[in-house]
Amino acid sequence: MDTLLPPHVRPMTEDDLDAVMAIEVASYVHSWKPEHFSAEIAGTCSWPFVAVAGGRVIGYVCLMSLFEEAQILNVAVQVSHRGRGIARLLLELAFRVALEKGAEKMALEVRASNVTAISLYQKLGFVRVGIRTGYYESVEDAVLMEKPLI
Ligand SMILES: CC(C)(COP(=O)(O)OP(=O)(O)OC[C@H]1O[C@@H](n2cnc3c(N)ncnc32)[C@H](O)[C@@H]1OP(=O)(O)O)[C@@H](O)C(=O)NCCC(=O)NCCS
Numbered sequence: 001m002d003t004l005l006p007p008h009v010r011p012m013t014e015d016d017l018d019a020v021m022a023i024e025v026a027s028y029v030h031s032w033k034p035e036h037f038s039a040e041i042a043g044t045c046s047w048p049f050v051a052v053a054g055g056r057v058i059g060y061v062c063l064m065s066l067f068e069e070a071q072i073l074n075v076a077v078q079v080s081h082r083g084r085g086i087a088r089l090l091l092e093l094a095f096r097v098a099l100e101k102g103a104e105k106m107a108l109e110v111r112a113s114n115v116t117a118i119s120l121y122q123k124l125g126f127v128r129v130g131i132r133t134g135y136y137e138s139v140e141d142a143v144l145m146e147k148p149l150i
Contacts, residue, residue, distance in 0.1 A: 070098035
């Protein structure tokens with residue numbers, strides 16, 4: 001029945017961690033560990049969400065929001081569900097939550113080689129605001145991106 005419904009987004013819970021970790025390790029060479037997600041679930045300034053379709057977790061976003069600035073810490077979508085607007089659904093919810101928490105802008109860091117993610121962020125209104133040289137494993141640059149929320 002649920003497979004006939006469009007994907008929806010809800011807060012991440014500890015029960016989601018196996019599904020989240022399966023997506024995480026398929027998505028990154030340097031993946032987060034379960035305790036990183038647990039810290040986001042427990043955090044008072046963090047709001048992790050999962051996208052669910054057919055009763056299964058197919059993606060997630062981790063949002064942190066503190067005073068006027070919010071950050072996207074992680075976003076990933078199951079390989080078989082990419083290119084269907086799931087990341088957009090998750091990020092647009094994160095923008096609304098951040099705004100509700102009082103954030104005025106959204107920031108993130110992305111590997112310079114991750115052209116797919118950079119393209120996604122540009123499509124959603126982020127612009128490049130800087131580079132952190134050798135930020136990842138001392139060899140790869142981070143592109144700093146921001147988007148105004150108000
Ligand atoms: C990046 C990622 C989250 C995108 O998820 P997704 O659900 O496939 O993205 P969406 O379908 O919502 O795409 C939204 C927009 O992003 C852009 N985009 C997404 N995938 C793209 C690709 N392969 N090439 C170019 N642009 C792409 C497009 O502009 C797209 O808009 P359009 O469909 O109107 O053209 C997904 O590829 C992923 O999980 N990658 C591995 C983890 C990762 O790199 N996360 C980001 C770390 S900073």
